[in-house]
Amino acid sequence: MSHSFSLRVYYEDTDLGxxxxxxxxxxxxxxxxxxxxxxxxxxxxxxxxEHGTVFAVRRLAADYLSPAHYDDMLTVNTALVNATGARLTLEQIVRRDRTDLFTAQVTLAAIGPDGRAARLPAELRRLLG
Incomplete structure (x- = not known):
């Protein structure tokens, strides 16, 4: 289960260089x-x-491989690696053309209204299952 998202690098996204x-x-x-x-x-x-449930990043491991520059068109590919009752682990890769610039493995935790871990809503578990 993967998804692709495109974006352009704007001046505000860059440093002086x-x-x-x-x-x-x-x-x-x-x-x-x-x-x-x-x-x-x-x-x-x-x-x-409806459920009082939100996502919070619990863990993120990232590698910066190559720089992106002003006005580049980038694609962020997101793929589900693992889903449990209360967590999602995703792999995300930022690319320019066919060059990987940045990779991250992100673990999201479902958080209930009390700020504690909560089960993912049944609807989402069905979609991921």
Missing amino acids: GIVYYANYLRFIERARSEWVRSLGIDQRRMKE
């Missing part, structure tokens, strides 16, 4: 994760309102 500032890759993959969930038909706002 026109290279993407390292922390902005985290913003890029966050947007891609949100679009991945949306592509599954899950409305995260409704999930919070």
